[in-house]
Amino acid sequence: MPEPLNPPLDIIRGTGHSLTYTVMGILWFQAFTNIFLAAGLYVIFRKLTDLEAEGSYEDVGGPPKDHWLKGSFHRMFYDGFDFILRNIETYGGIFKYAGPFWMDIMLVSDPLAMYHILVKDQEIFEMSPIFQSGNYLVFGPGLFATSGDQHRKQRKMLNPAFSTSNMQDMLPAIQPIAQKLCASLTSQISRAGGMTEIDTLEWMSRTSIEYIAQAGMGYSFDSLDNNNLASDYVQALKQIVPLNMRLRPIRMFTPFMTGYISQYWRNKIVDVLPIPALKEMRRCTYVLYSTSKQILAERKADMEREMRAQDVEDDSWATKIKGKDIMSILLRANASAHEMEKLSEEEVLSQMSGLLFAGFETTSSTLSRILHTLALDDYVQSRLRTEIKVAKQHYATFQSEIEPDREVRWEDVELPYDILMGMPYLDAILREILRLYPPAGEVGRVAKVDTQLPLQFPIRCKSGVRMKVVPIPKGTNIGCSILGANYNKEIWGEDAFEFKPERWLTDPSGDTTSRASRAGKTDDDFAYGGIAPGLNENTPGVEGGVRYPGVYSSIMTFGGGPRACIGFRFAEMEIKQVLTTLLSTLHFSPSPDKEIRWMYNNFQTPVVRPPAGDGKTRQVPLNIRMVNRGDFVAK
Numbered sequence: 001m002p003e004p005l006n007p008p009l010d011i012i013r014g015t016g017h018s019l020t021y022t023v024m025g026i027l028w029f030q031a032f033t034n035i036f037l038a039a040g041l042y043v044i045f046r047k048l049t050d051l052e053a054e055g056s057y058e059d060v061g062g063p064p065k066d067h068w069l070k071g072s073f074h075r076m077f078y079d080g081f082d083f084i085l086r087n088i089e090t091y092g093g094i095f096k097y098a099g100p101f102w103m104d105i106m107l108v109s110d111p112l113a114m115y116h117i118l119v120k121d122q123e124i125f126e127m128s129p130i131f132q133s134g135n136y137l138v139f140g141p142g143l144f145a146t147s148g149d150q151h152r153k154q155r156k157m158l159n160p161a162f163s164t165s166n167m168q169d170m171l172p173a174i175q176p177i178a179q180k181l182c183a184s185l186t187s188q189i190s191r192a193g194g195m196t197e198i199d200t201l202e203w204m205s206r207t208s209i210e211y212i213a214q215a216g217m218g219y220s221f222d223s224l225d226n227n228n229l230a231s232d233y234v235q236a237l238k239q240i241v242p243l244n245m246r247l248r249p250i251r252m253f254t255p256f257m258t259g260y261i262s263q264y265w266r267n268k269i270v271d272v273l274p275i276p277a278l279k280e281m282r283r284c285t286y287v288l289y290s291t292s293k294q295i296l297a298e299r300k301a302d303m304e305r306e307m308r309a310q311d312v313e314d315d316s317w318a319t320k321i322k323g324k325d326i327m328s329i330l331l332r333a334n335a336s337a338h339e340m341e342k343l344s345e346e347e348v349l350s351q352m353s354g355l356l357f358a359g360f361e362t363t364s365s366t367l368s369r370i371l372h373t374l375a376l377d378d379y380v381q382s383r384l385r386t387e388i389k390v391a392k393q394h395y396a397t398f399q400s401e402i403e404p405d406r407e408v409r410w411e412d413v414e415l416p417y418d419i420l421m422g423m424p425y426l427d428a429i430l431r432e433i434l435r436l437y438p439p440a441g442e443v444g445r446v447a448k449v450d451t452q453l454p455l456q457f458p459i460r461c462k463s464g465v466r467m468k469v470v471p472i473p474k475g476t477n478i479g480c481s482i483l484g485a486n487y488n489k490e491i492w493g494e495d496a497f498e499f500k501p502e503r504w505l506t507d508p509s510g511d512t513t514s515r516a517s518r519a520g521k522t523d524d525d526f527a528y529g530g531i532a533p534g535l536n537e538n539t540p541g542v543e544g545g546v547r548y549p550g551v552y553s554s555i556m557t558f559g560g561g562p563r564a565c566i567g568f569r570f571a572e573m574e575i576k577q578v579l580t581t582l583l584s585t586l587h588f589s590p591s592p593d594k595e596i597r598w599m600y601n602n603f604q605t606p607v608v609r610p611p612a613g614d615g616k617t618r619q620v621p622l623n624i625r626m627v628n629r630g631d632f633v634a635k
C-alpha cells in the first residue's frame with residue numbers, strides 16, 4: 001500500500017502537541033523579545049530625549065535675531081505683547097532671544113524656574129548691575145539701587161510702614177484725596193453742562209502722585225487742583241521713564257560710571273557729551289534730590305516742633321511722633337534702630353523719590369485700565385456700582401445706629417479698610433485687571449555664578465531634546481516674564497487670555513466671598529509648590545499643586561521673593577478707594593470717535609488710534625457724566 005501523502009490522523013495527533021507548542025513557543029518568544037526590545041528602545045529614547053542637567057545652554061531655542069546690533073531687544077519696547085506671548089507659545093517657559101550688543105537674554109515664565117530665580121536662589125540671581133547703577137544715579141542708594149545686606153537692612157526698616165495694620169491706620173488720612181478727585185471731575189462735568197470727555201490717565205496720574213506724596217512723605221503737591229500745573233518735581237518724575245528709554249543705547253556703561261568715575265568727573269563727562277537726554281536726566285535727578293531734601297528737612301522740623309510741644313526728651317523725640325506717613329515711620333524706626341541697622345541720610349532721602357517713582361505710574365495705569373474696561377462693559381460697571389452701593393448703605397445703617405443724629409448719604413460714606421478689602425466683585429475685577437494687564441511686563445536679574453534652573457514644564461530644545469533642567473552660565477541676563485506667567489494656560493486654564501473677573505469668585509453669579517480673600521490676604525506667608533491653608537485646587541492660579549511665587553495671589557504682577565513690590569497693599573488700597581468713591585457718583589463710557597489702544601512697550605502705553613489721535617501720546621479719554629438711576633443692577 002502506497003504511503004499516504006498526508007500523514008495519518010493519529011500520527012498528526014501524536015506529534016501534533018509538540019508542534020503546536022513549538023509554534024506557540026516561537027510566537028511567545030517573539031512577542032517577549034518585541035516587548036523587551038520596545039521597552040529597551042523606549043528607555044533609550046527617554047534617556048536621549050529627557051535630559052536632565054545634561055542639556056546645553058546653546059541648545060535652548062528662541063526667535064532669530066532681528067538686527068545685527070540691537071538683536072531683538074527693541075521688540076520688547078514696541079508692542080512687545082505679541083512678541084513675548086507668541087514666543088512662549090513656540091519655545092516654552094524659557095527661551096533665549098538676542099539682546100543688544102551680541103548679548104543673550106533668557107525670558108523665563110516657567111513657575112518652578114521663577115521660584116528659583118526670585119525666591120529660593122535669589123542670592124544667585126541679582127538685580128542687573130545696569131539697572132541697579134542706573135537707579136543709583138537717578139535716585140541714590142535706595143531699595144532699587146542696592147542688593148545683599150544693604151537691601152535687606154532697608155527692607156527691614158521700611159516693611160512695617162507697608163503692613164496691613166499701618167494701611168488701616170493710614171486710610172482715613174488719605175480718603176479726602178479721592179473725594180477731591182471726584183469733586184474736580186464733577187466740576188468739569190457741571191462746567192460742560194453734562195457729560196464731558198476727560199483724559200482719565202492724566203487725572204489718575206495726578207491722584208496717584210497725591211496718594212503717595214501724602215502717604216509717603218506727608219506732603220501735598222496740590223496735583224488735584226484743576227488748574228494747577230505739575231510742579232517741577234512731578235514733571236521731573238514723569239520724565240524719568242521716557243528719558244530712560246532714549247538713553248537705552250548707553251545704559252550699559254552706567255556700572256562703569258558708578259564703579260570707577262567720581263561724581264565730579266561724571267558731571268564733566270555729561271557736560272561734554274553731545275547727548276541732550278543725558279543732560280536733561282541730570283537736571284531731573286537734581287530736581288528730585290533737592291526737593292526730597294527740602295521735604296525731608298521740613299518733616300524733621302515738624303517732628304521736632306511736635307516733640308517740643310509734647311515736652312519729650314531729645315534722644316527719644318522721633319520715637320514718639322504720631323505721623324502715619326511712611327517717612328515718619330521710617331524716621332522713627334531709624335532713630336530707635338541699633339547703630340549697625342541705621343540708614344544713612346542719603347539712604348532715607350533716596351527712598352522718597354524711589355517710592356513715588358515706583359508707585360505713581362503703575363497705579364495710575366492700573367486705575368485707568370479699570371475705568372476703560374468698565375466704560376466698555378456697562379453691565380460690569382453697573383454690577384460693581386451696585387456692590388459699592390450695598391456696602392455703603394449697610395455701613396451707613398451701622399453708623400446711624402451709633403450716631404443717630406448724623407444723617408449720611410450713602411454716596412458720601414467712607415468705607416473702613418476691612419469692608420473695602422472684602423468686597424468680592426471689586427476684588428475680582430482688580431485681580432483680573434492686574435493679571436491681564438500688569439503695568440510692568442517683566443523683572444530683570446543676572447546670574448552671579450554658573451548654575452541651573454529646574455523647570456516645571458520641560459521645554460523642547462533646538463536639537464529636539466526635552467530639557468527639564470537648563471544650565472545657566474554666569475552673567476546670563478534673565479527676564480522673569482510677568483506677562484508669560486499671568487497668561488500661562490497650564491495654570492490659568494484655556495480661558496487664560498480672557499477677561500473673566502468671575503474666575504475669582506466662589507459663586508460667579510452671586511455676591512459670595514472672593515476665592516482670593518478666602519485664601520487669606522497674607523499671600524507672602526506661603527510659597528511656591530505647597531498649597532497654603534485655605535487654598536485648594538479650585539483657587540485661581542493653582543493647578544496640580546503648582547502656583548507662581550507671586551506676593552499677591554498667584555499672579556506675578558507685583559513680583560515675588562525678597563524684592564517683591566513693597567507697596568502692593570498700598571496700591572490695592574488706593575485703587576479700591578478711588579473706585580468706590582468715583583463709581584458712587586460718576587458714570588464712564590467710551591468716547592465714540594476715539595479708539596484707545598493699549599500698546600505694551602514694556603510698560604502699558606495707552607494711545608488714541610489715528611486719525612482721532614496721533615497713536616503716540618499716552619492718554620485715556622473717556623466720557624464721564626453723573627450717575628443716574630438706571631446705572632445700577634436690579635437686585
Ligand code: HEM
Pocket residue numbers: 127143144155212216354355356358359360362363366438439440443444556557558559560562563564565566567568570571
Ligand atoms: C499696581 C501697582 C504696582 C505694581 C504693578 C508694582 C510692581 C512692582 C514689581 C513687579 C516690583 C518688583 C521688582 C523686582 O522684583 O525687581 C516692584 C517693586 C517695588 N515697588 Fe511696586 N508696584 C506697584 C505699586 C507700588 C507702590 C504704590 C509703591 C510705593 C508706595 C511701590 C514701591 C515699590 C518699591 C519700593 C519696589 C522695590 C522693592 C525692592 O527692591 O525691595 N510699588 N513693584
